[in-house]
Amino acid sequence: MTDAFAHVGGMLATGLAEVTADLAALESSGWWAVVVTYEGEVTCARFTDVRPAPHPRGPWRGPGEWTSSLDEAAYVAGVREIQEAIADGIVYQANLCRVLSAPLPPGADLTGLGARLARGNPAPYAMTLRLPGLQIASASPELYLSWDGDVVESRPIKGTGRTEADLLPKDRAENVMIVDLVRNDLGRVAEVGSVTVPALCAVEPHPGLVHLVSTVRARLRPGAGWPELIAATFPPGSVTGAPKSSALELLARIEPVPRGPYCGAVGWVDADARRGALAVGIRTFWAREGLLRFGTGAGITWGSEPAREWRETELKAARLLEVAAGEDLGERGAARP
Template structure:
């Protein structure tokens, strides 16, 4: 293990852009990134990750590497990638069900603004890598991107919400997260889309990984799982208002509070399957927190895992995330495959990192753009999933608006319309 203090330097977005240019010039695999709040740091950047398709059962599992880390204030390296939502196979864009790769080296930005070089090997920091951190930002380091979005089918989403309400009235489910999907065509650089996104919106659990198969740019605010040693936490989000609204309305909303509490109980049940008896607690219930473009109700569930529970068993118990499924979980997942017009793909799965030093941290892959393969001559396909939890008090029109509110922070990366708002009911041209 080696650590070197590099000092102050560029922002995560600036350093990521330079790492991308450096990798492209060298014909090396692209960088990967975690930004916001990961492993006690403001950013963890991997200079190169050869992210390839992998069996879903192998995602985030460090077989033969080490036991889960104890949450040390270093990361060093590890496996970084994603695991898609498991129900139905998407076709557009058709990304692997899981993909990622190993890195021996990361650049970590602490919350005091200092960059560190960390490696699981004894190799010293290459001069070019240190320069990418310290180099003054250059406007020429930016690359263009463009996305032409087509919004979801409003009627299809309303139909799914109504079917969910019928199932709730019949006692089949108590709550379910009904989702829909923006589709689009992209050109340019997904990496620079992600860099622009984290600069503009500063999401708490953003992540980027790319390979020959395409790219995943997750601007997520939500923690799925953080495992450090035998301690695990999850912070489900349920309950949403536009950022311009009075956040006190969330705690006063019967619908939003009920939605959050039901999912907290579901997370408690999921973690209880692998936790020490009596160790599952709720240290934070119904906190109101800002996220890009919205206010959210956020709770936190914590537990101590039983001896011998590895990451694979933890994921078997908790994946897919409770907040994007429903109660009861298995029945809700069955219904959602009928109620939703599109497979979810990576959306509602998870993106993150497993480090033998620092542990495992995973987001919920919401506010996430999936980029299928493209080239200079042919635009690639892309997708952006959005959705919301349906309870007996839900109104289909309000649920549709919540989907638009959640997509707005990503659509707003494009130039504004004359009204000052990104268009929502027609094709959206998003460019930089």
């Protein structure tokens, strides 16, 4: 599997040694690339050679015409259904998502797309992964979980606008709701009294938009590891809703297709150093069955305006789809995986 690789955090991982669906492997040894789909399918890939390197380049051609799992009318209807559930006391907030699909041109390689994203939409938790049967190019701005020593951290995003002036009181309220959810999730595996919120609703700029981002931090209790941490917190609260269990049931009824890696977790774990960082799988492309897929969504509250929430999903997708539409066939100067 010499063509398998992962690129994340300026590091290039090659030399694929094994692939497993067992999260307990992250407690063993070695450097691992990790993908957990929103539905809970786990892929952990151990690589033997990890070194600083630029992003590999590869052939890329823009995909065909995009179609959406929910068109505007269906999405607006879904927003209203969630608002009815809020009125009935079933949920306080839920994150309604849609999955876009487009034909993948022959010979297109998500390595090339990942390189384009690195240039055109740099992101703090970007990752490109190529494995047998799995290709992902992510430009995620959101930290789901980091772990260093005994300190774990999550940085949920809630609230999106083109500029800070576009952010509404609804956005802050939604962010605070999700921070409470993340605090509760981390509290299940944290030392008692160790969960803190060092930053609440900070405005963070990203290419083409701004987000409200909070930070939740805790000390992991002795005996807990990645399997326990993910079991307590997955799927990420910012892409589900509150209460999480009720939101998951509601969204499963409204959304017509699986989310896959979108809204799951993508990242890396260094089992030897007991360090790692998993991003929320947003701003993420993946290839399956000849199709390129990409997800986008918005958090729905009682105060949501359905048409505005649709426009937010368009805003989140626009820059990434523009980057993906280009062509990059050059291999000159490429870093080889």
